[in-house]
Amino acid sequence: MEKNTAVIVFESLASSIRLDIFRFLVRAAPHGCVAGQIASELDLPATNLSFHLKALTQAGLLSVEQEGRYMRYRANTALMFGLVDYLTAECCNGVACAPEAEKSGKNK
Template sequence: MKINDAVKAMSALAQESRLEVFRLLVRSGDEGLPAGQIAEELAIPPATMSFHLKELLNANMVKQRRDGRSLIYTLNVCEMRALLSYLMEDCCAGRPELCQPDYKDASDCEPCATGSKKRKAKKSK
């Protein structure tokens, strides 16, 4: 992922309603949800919902498909993973596997804390 794509994705998610839509679509899985149901569940007017869905589509964070007369929205899992990978790329001194939630040995995460302390010390000099 390029930095411009990451900024576009994060900008799209940096709005309360769009973040709620994104999280709802995370929970909906591969089936997705029709735009009307998303608007209803989140109590957002349909016209406003259309705007938010368009922003998420433009940022490539969601996908859209037609089912009869309905537009069904799903999470773009590949793009979400690409964004998370991009954000975690330099985690823990270049060892992002240490920052995984299921990583068992927390003592191995000391390089993260040590690295941030070193950066702060350099800045204060």
Template sequence: MDTKTAVPALAALAQASRLSIFRWLVERGPEGALPGEIAEQLELPAATLSFHLKTLQHAGLVDSVRSGRNIRYRADFAAMQALVDFLSQNCCGGDPSKCAPEVAVSAAAIPVRARRSR
């Protein structure tokens, strides 16, 4: 992926409804969902959903499959991975050991109930 492809994808995700739609389609997996299911789950009007799905499709993040009179929308997992790879390319100056530092969990961060059971 290059900047010319990444910018429209990031722009599409930089809107709350589109980000919710995309994340929900990611949760659904390769099965995807019909527009009615998406609209019901996310409480979006059909016209609004249609606009957002079209934007996500143009950005290459969602694809659709027609099955008779129905259209099923799915997250494009290859495009999502390509975007993540683009964003993390050369992370930490190319030293992968710096990319995932150990996170110390303090006792204050652990809920009281969890501390009691220790």
């Protein structure tokens, strides 16, 4: 992942509403949800939701597919995992530092 892509993703997720939407769709992966279901689950007005879904889609965090008259949104989990990899690529200079290693004392 390039630094510019990471910045775009973080800027998009800097909104608490967009973060809630993305986390909801991660839980709904891989099937995703239609916009009405997202609005209902997160108690968001449709116009407000539409604005945030567009921003998340433009950032590459969501994919959207038309199903009849509905739009189905899915979290781009590949991008999410790519971001985690980008953030941890140089973690601890290659020494195992996963939370499990810290808990078990393997990283001391």
